[in-house]
Amino acid sequence: MVDSHAEKAxxxxxxTGGSDGMGRALALERASRGDHVVAVGSTRAxxxxxxxxxxxxGLGGRVEFVAADLSTVAGNRAVIDHxxxxxxxxxxxxxxxxxxxxxxxxxxxxxxxSTFALYYLSRYLLxxxxxxxxxxxxxxxxxxVAGVGMTGGGIHWDDLQLRRRYGTVAAQLQAxxxxxxxxxxxxxxxxxxxxxxxFHPGFTRSGxxxxxxxxxxxxxxxxxLALVAAQPVARAIAPIHGFIESPPxxxxxxxxxxxxxxxxxxxxxxxxxxxLDAVTARLVAGRAEARPPGEA
Ligand SMILES: NC(=O)c1ccc[n+]([C@@H]2O[C@H](COP(=O)([O-])OP(=O)(O)OC[C@H]3O[C@@H](n4cnc5c(N)ncnc54)[C@H](OP(=O)(O)O)[C@@H]3O)[C@@H](O)[C@H]2O)c1
Numbered sequence: 558m559v560d561s562h563a564e565k566a567x568x569x570x571x572x573t574g575g576s577d578g579m580g581r582a583l584a585l586e587r588a589s590r591g592d593h594v595v596a597v598g599s600t601r602a603x604x605x606x607x608x609x610x611x612x613x614x615g616l617g618g619r620v621e622f623v624a625a626d627l628s629t630v631a632g633n634r635a636v637i638d639h640x641x642x643x644x645x646x647x648x649x650x651x652x653x654x655x656x657x658x659x660x661x662x663x664x665x666x667x668x669x670x671s672t673f674a675l676y677y678l679s680r681y682l683l684x685x686x687x688x689x690x691x692x693x694x695x696x697x698x699x700x701x702v703a704g705v706g707m708t709g710g711g712i713h714w715d716d717l718q719l720r721r722r723y724g725t726v727a728a729q730l731q732a733x734x735x736x737x738x739x740x741x742x743x744x745x746x747x748x749x750x751x752x753x754x755x756f757h758p759g760f761t762r763s764g765x766x767x768x769x770x771x772x773x774x775x776x777x778x779x780x781x782l783a784l785v786a787a788q789p790v791a792r793a794i795a796p797i798h799g800f801i802e803s804p805p806x807x808x809x810x811x812x813x814x815x816x817x818x819x820x821x822x823x824x825x826x827x828x829x830x831x832x833l834d835a836v837t838a839r840l841v842a843g844r845a846e847a848r849p850p851g852e853a
Contacts, residue, residue: 568592569644569694570801571636573627573683574654576603578763579702582790583652583797585611588619590798595644597636597655599626603766627655628665628675630682630844637686647693650801653680654702656732657767662723667844670718672725676703676732677739681837684743684753691751698752698804700797701740704733705755706813708824712738712833717840734824740809741830748808754800755825757813760786761793 570587574580575596584594588611598604604622611620623639626632640648656676665674680701691697710730713719719728740755747753762783769776796815811818811825 568649568801569595569647570650570652571595571597571640571648571683571687572652572654573597573636573679574656574702575652576600576607576622577766578654579758579761579790579794579797580652580654581607582763583654583794584620585614585616586791586794586798587801588616589614592619592649594620595623595640595648596620597623597625597627599624599628599632599655627679627683628669628671630667630678630841633679633682633686636683640687640690644690647697648687648690649694649697650700650804651683651687651691651698652700652702652797652801653683655679656703656729658725658729658770660725660770660772662719662728664718668718669840670720670723670728672728672732673718673735676729677735678837678841680736681739682841684739688747688751692747696804698754698800699743700754700756700800701736702756702758702797703736704730705737705740705757705811705824706818706822707733707757710734712829714832714836717836735833737811737822737824738826738830738833740811741825741827742834744809745827745830752805752808752810754805754810754812756796756800758793758796759788759814761790762787763790763793 570592572580572584572594575584576598584596588594596607601624604624608622611617623636625636659671663671665671669678684699710727711734713731737755740753744753809820811820
């Protein structure tokens, strides 16, 4: 007789940014709890370190690493195709955590501003592209690790690619607010089947490699502040385990650290969410590798 409880306990979890910081800690902890983890990152060496650490802890068979540049449409497509080919039975959770700051404005091969592409568009593409795989499993969930609850910054509707005025922080804040709206749009469309969680972990002692990319003054300030104010990674990710093990029974959840946020927040405006959804669909339409929402 098949023990359905034990079967359910082995989840397949895709974690973007799974090779460093919070994603890496989550990957190793999920594997140690018996899950199978697909960790995605762009640097092969960081992936190899993750695999070596997993093997050293006796978790080798439970962690796989996929190298993909998620700032490109093709990189996201490759991850969706990999999951479709290797995990045809579906996946139980998609945790979206890949991000990095870009001190100067750069564009991806697709012509998108890099922060917009990596921190927002990748999450749009992977969410839509992996919904069919998530819908195949009961009790699945999407967790978008960003900055819900923050009100700083906004969507530059007339200059989404920040061509006129670029700033590292403005780009991060715009993508953060875009992720808030992405959660609302995704929950409206798919939330009954696959609940969506917007999660703000709070200031955390991760992002080491990302800090290296900042200008020296900003790097020094962040490191000094982190020493006194940032929380350990294990504490930051604790609520994510809860979302994976007991997915919310409602289409959309917004949480900052362990605290639920009201869905009536201005940053979660459904009208703006539909508008951004439509604008984004137009932006990716016509890109050869981008398929319409929901088509994996
Ligand atoms: N740390 C905080 O205080 C804090 C606070 C609020 C929200 N957050 C959010 O929490 C999430 C995780 O943050 P973290 O501090 O744990 O990050 P982190 O330590 O900097 O790790 C970032 C991860 O993203 C991957 N990544 C970066 N660029 C990529 C690309 N082009 N393609 C694929 N993967 C890429 C990195 O791997 P590679 O470099 O190998 O590509 C790494 O695995 C982020 O979304 C961040 O905005 C963090």
